[in-house]
Amino acid sequence: MKVLVTGGAGYIGSHTSVRLLENGYEVIIADNFYNSSPEVIDKIEIITGKRPKLYECDIRSRDELRTVFKKEAQTGEIDFVIHFAGYKAVGESVEKPLMYYDNNVLQTVALLEVMAERSVKNLVFSSSAAVYSTSALEDLLKKHPSGISEDFPLGAANPYGRTKLIIENILRDVFYADKSWNIGILRYFNPIGAHPSGLIGENPRGVPNNLLPYIARVASGELARLNVYGGDYDTPDGTCIRDYIHIMDLAEGHIAMLSHLDGLSVYNLGTGRGYSVLDIVKIFEKANGIKVPYKISERREGDIPISFANSKKAERQLNWLAQRDIAAMCKDAWNFIKNKTD
Numbered sequence: 001m002k003v004l005v006t007g008g009a010g011y012i013g014s015h016t017s018v019r020l021l022e023n024g025y026e027v028i029i030a031d032n033f034y035n036s037s038p039e040v041i042d043k044i045e046i047i048t049g050k051r052p053k054l055y056e057c058d059i060r061s062r063d064e065l066r067t068v069f070k071k072e073a074q075t076g077e078i079d080f081v082i083h084f085a086g087y088k089a090v091g092e093s094v095e096k097p098l099m100y101y102d103n104n105v106l107q108t109v110a111l112l113e114v115m116a117e118r119s120v121k122n123l124v125f126s127s128s129a130a131v132y133s134t135s136a137l138e139d140l141l142k143k144h145p146s147g148i149s150e151d152f153p154l155g156a157a158n159p160y161g162r163t164k165l166i167i168e169n170i171l172r173d174v175f176y177a178d179k180s181w182n183i184g185i186l187r188y189f190n191p192i193g194a195h196p197s198g199l200i201g202e203n204p205r206g207v208p209n210n211l212l213p214y215i216a217r218v219a220s221g222e223l224a225r226l227n228v229y230g231g232d233y234d235t236p237d238g239t240c241i242r243d244y245i246h247i248m249d250l251a252e253g254h255i256a257m258l259s260h261l262d263g264l265s266v267y268n269l270g271t272g273r274g275y276s277v278l279d280i281v282k283i284f285e286k287a288n289g290i291k292v293p294y295k296i297s298e299r300r301e302g303d304i305p306i307s308f309a310n311s312k313k314a315e316r317q318l319n320w321l322a323q324r325d326i327a328a329m330c331k332d333a334w335n336f337i338k339n340k341t342d
């Protein structure tokens, strides 16, 4: 089976490509390296012993996409597309919304059009916990202590989240108009960690926005200390709680989704457990034997106190369950950062 992985050189795409190759899929990566580098392809080959095919292309370009599908068809049509390509920084999306609507929404429309032209109608889409409405979340979680389930109210709080919600709605409309599509929408919670080899992982450019990459830079001495955004939330230790999921578990969620693609379906991928920012600092320190200096600072605008998934639907229907614990996530994240050469 041939899988086109858009954004396959990126953080989640590269780990998923590893698992796809290890599960016998043929992997075709299409990426413009906006937020990744071609060396990732070599690393995937070192890990798996198999080299994914690479097209350096912009998914927004219908012509470039048509070329990929046409060239591939010479050796057999693409069977599935996993669509990771896009921008993902919440803060940047507030400052540059059009850039996000262009590269997330319009890009996906181009991809869907070219897929339809080729009658390739099996798609897995990277959505996000950012599509859940934040306004009633605290009250809802009190009523539903098993976490955010797929039927919680939707309503993104920032342009990034809105691009994901708009794309989800486009996918529902596409499926409504043509039931021969099979579309799996996966809403990821907070992916962290790295491949245990330390060869691939998350390596954002500039000062990281997300917690784990920031902690890793503090641990390496590149940054002086972690600013913990808010210590006065209504949580046991006053800091925000999130559902962190190991990147390899997330990658495996995609393999499970591919083998269960049937009609249109939506799944949360999380562990169902929440950890606070200070929990993460302590677990990172213990797992790696390294100090992470921190200071409680102002709340970050837009943060919600608690978010964690109810992933029972994926467990029941996809037979998928996150396996790796939070210590392994912190260990693998650090193993990647301490070994990285660039």
Ligand code: NAD
Residues within 6 Å of the ligand: 006, 007, 008, 009, 010, 011, 012, 013, 030, 031, 032, 033, 034, 035, 036, 057, 058, 059, 060, 083, 084, 085, 086, 087, 088, 103, 107, 126, 127, 128, 129, 187, 188, 189, 190, 191
């Ligand atoms: P990433 O930035 O590491 O990977 C995205 C990849 O897409 C990069 O390699 C980038 O170069 C490529 N890309 C971007 N625009 C492109 C274009 N126009 N044409 C071709 N390639 C393009 O991000 P990631 O963390 O791997 O996220 C992958 C997907 O998962 C994104 O859609 C993101 O919104 C979604 N997601 C991520 C998270 C997270 O916390 N990382 C959480 C939920 C959802």
Ligand code: WQD
Residues within 6 Å of the ligand: 088, 090, 127, 128, 129, 130, 189, 190, 191, 209, 210, 211, 212, 214, 226, 227, 228, 229, 230, 239, 240, 241, 242, 277, 300, 303
């Ligand atoms: C986690 C916790 C921060 C950095 C984001 C996106 C979401 C999804 C996942 C794509 C929060 C705190 C962070 C720091 C801190 N991505 N923190 N100091 O905000 O839960 O989710 O990534 O779809 O859409 O919004 O993740 O890693 O930024 O923050 O105290 O320097 O760590 O306040 O409580 P978040 P994060």
